[in-house]
Amino acid sequence: MPRTFPERSVMLRQGSAGTHLLALTEGLAKVVCREPGGAVTWLAFRGPGDLLGEVSVFHGTLRTAEVVALTSCTAVVLEAERFRRFIEQRGLVMDLMRQALSRLQESDAHRTELLTLPLVTRLARALLRLVELTAPGDRPEVVRLTGLSQEEIAQATGVTRNAVISGLQLLRASGAVETARRTIVVKNMQVLRDWATTGPGAAARPLLPTPAPR
Incomplete structure (x- = not known):
């Protein structure tokens, strides 16, 4: 129900x-x-x-x-x-196990990002993951992400709230996003992807985890 x-x-x-x-x-x-x-x-x-x-x-x-x-x-x-x-x-037991494995791989990739990638790169990747969840399979030009506090973004990227504020300022200055209270509007997906693929070894790794079979 x-x-x-x-x-x-x-x-x-x-x-x-x-x-x-x-x-x-x-x-x-x-x-x-x-x-x-x-x-x-x-x-x-x-x-x-x-x-x-x-x-x-x-x-x-x-x-x-x-x-x-x-x-x-x-x-x-x-x-x-x-x-x-x-x-x-x-x-469907194997399908469920594959989904569990995919989520473990997602967690491992996130931990690696926390250790190896710059703040803005991690922030851009987190926003792109949220875009994929909000508009799965679509290729929208503009996506409005709501309900997120700066503290929650800080938790997801492993930094302080002040560091998130600084990272969002860079993304705003580049034209990638606009921000308001609990709202981030992704205005330029390509610029955000450019931010997400910078950093040591970033280009060699998948940007987003492969969706698990459903």
Whole structure:
């Protein structure tokens, strides 16, 4: 059954039982891990077509991360046992494993970027990933990204909020983006891609992770 989640609401809570998962059909969400001391670690952004909470459902474990709606989100709620039967009956276990592997590769690539690439390059890549989630398969000239705070962008790029402000200033000056409160408008995709492909070894690596089979 479909369910709507207001902006900034918790869609799946860390530590809860995997009684169900969500198939995101509309909106943008973030996945974070909350440490015992209160620190928050950014893990991923998710968009339409992504499954949320499938690992705990498939393995019968407690949720190890929290999913928060960045914008108003709509998702189909899938009960755990019915989902497991559906996957097994249709022989989709390998597809699910391939998706999990793709997400691990995405995480590894992100960690490598944090260690090797300049701030503005990481920032440009993060924005391009958000564009891909917001308008998958499209080639829009202008994309409006909403619901993001500078603190969340800082978490996703592994820098301070002040560093994000400086990076956005460079992107604005180049004509790649415009910014407002919780809004980034990508105005020139090619300029943003140029920023994203600078840095040591960047040109040799894929800009965006290959979408997992669905």
